[in-house]
Amino acid sequence: MSDLLERLRGRGWRLTSQRRVVAEVLDGDHVHLTADEVHARATQRLPEISRATVYNTLGELVSLGEVIEVSTDGRAKRYDPNAHQPHQHLVCSGCGTIRDVRPLGDPLADLPADQRFGFTVSEVEVTYRGLCPSCA
Amino acid sequence: MSDLLERLRGRGWRLTSQRRVVAEVLDGDHVHLTADEVHARATQRLPEISRATVYNTLGELVSLGEVIEVSTDGRAKRYDPNAHQPHQHLVCSGCGTIRDVRPLGDPLADLPADQRFGFTVSEVEVTYRGLCPSCA
DNA sequence: ATCCTACGATGGACAGAGTCTAAGTCAAGA
DNA sequence: TCTTGACTTAGACTCTGTCCATCGTAGGAT
Ligand SMILES: [Mn+2]
Ligand SMILES: [Mn+2]
Ligand SMILES: [Zn+2]
Ligand SMILES: [Zn+2]
Numbered sequence: 001m002s003d004l005l006e007r008l009r010g011r012g013w014r015l016t017s018q019r020r021v022v023a024e025v026l027d028g029d030h031v032h033l034t035a036d037e038v039h040a041r042a043t044q045r046l047p048e049i050s051r052a053t054v055y056n057t058l059g060e061l062v063s064l065g066e067v068i069e070v071s072t073d074g075r076a077k078r079y080d081p082n083a084h085q086p087h088q089h090l091v092c093s094g095c096g097t098i099r100d101v102r103p104l105g106d107p108l109a110d111l112p113a114d115q116r117f118g119f120t121v122s123e124v125e126v127t128y129r130g131l132c133p134s135c136a
Numbered sequence: 137m138s139d140l141l142e143r144l145r146g147r148g149w150r151l152t153s154q155r156r157v158v159a160e161v162l163d164g165d166h167v168h169l170t171a172d173e174v175h176a177r178a179t180q181r182l183p184e185i186s187r188a189t190v191y192n193t194l195g196e197l198v199s200l201g202e203v204i205e206v207s208t209d210g211r212a213k214r215y216d217p218n219a220h221q222p223h224q225h226l227v228c229s230g231c232g233t234i235r236d237v238r239p240l241g242d243p244l245a246d247l248p249a250d251q252r253f254g255f256t257v258s259e260v261e262v263t264y265r266g267l268c269p270s271c272a
Numbered sequence: 273a274t275c276c277t278a279c280g281a282t283g284g285a286c287a288g289a290g291t292c293t294a295a296g297t298c299a300a301g302a
Numbered sequence: 303t304c305t306t307g308a309c310t311t312a313g314a315c316t317c318t319g320t321c322c323a324t325c326g327t328a329g330g331a332t
Pocket of ligand 4: 228231232267268269271
């Protein structure tokens with residue numbers, strides 16, 4: 001996480017307390033918080049941080065490739081700090097919990113040429129759904 | 137499409153001009169309209185149809201399994217009348233066009249047991265992304 | 273053919289998620 | 303320490319979707 005801040009400062013990022021707090025909140029595994037959840041947690045450490053700044057900072061982290069935007073339901077987007085290891089998501093239909101998963105093989109290979117309609121396909125996103133142990 | 141209306145009438149649906157128009161707008165292949173797009177097209181045929189009715193009717197069609205809700209971007213949900221043939225989606229990152237595709241094999245099989253975290257996995261949703269011929 | 277009524281349609285208020293702006297603040301280089 | 307442009311802030315605004323009270327009508331009953 002501190003190396004994230006180093007990396008960003010190297011790219012000319014002005015290091016403010018707000019940005020530091022947002023980065024801290026996003027630290028960890030299987031973290032998939034909404035912007036408002038990030039804001040709520042950031043507020044505990046820095047009471048006056050604004051919603052706009054959280055949105056701005058998250059947007060910048062996404063642009064810089066340090067955070068991934070995930071929208072598994074039709075609701076709020078979730079922000080995922082696990083950006084450097086490609087992965088997919090397993091979502092509980094009961095409670096909404098999201099886990100990072102790594103399927104075998106290359107999901108792109110499953111789409112035959114005659115199903116590509118002339119597209120240059122470069123990316124694939126897979127969402128597995130089911131019930132977690134607590135909800136089953 | 138008329139068999140759709142028959143099926144629904146058989147299930148006790150009251151057949152109103154509004155519902156008929158929404159069903160007509162959703163007819164076709166590779167149709168993935170937002171609720172407001174459905175409303176705009178429905179308005180051309182039936183000028184006084186309301187937004188609420190479009191949302192209600194779409195919601196009912198989804199509950200009845202006749203239409204599928206798709207959210208490929210973080211924006212508005214899209215409504216897909218191709219509900220009886222399981223399929224996945226190929227989305228153009230340039231213009232947003234969505235095509236129905238059928239990948240080979242069973243995507244569920246690619247998730248090994250040690251990546252299931254005790255979940256009962258029952259469903260998988262795949263979104264391929266790339267550039268369509270016009271945007272490339 | 274007409275009547276009844278419960279189901280459906282309507283418009284507008286409301287809510288959640290996100291964007292934008294104008295004005296104030298401050299990190300960091302000179 | 304001074305300066306300045308980048309950053310933060312509050313709140314207005316947009317977009318998507320839901321809810322509600324009231325009105326209208328599809329379709330069965332007579
Ligand atoms: Mn993740
Ligand atoms: Mn489709
Ligand atoms: Zn669960
Ligand atoms: Zn395109």
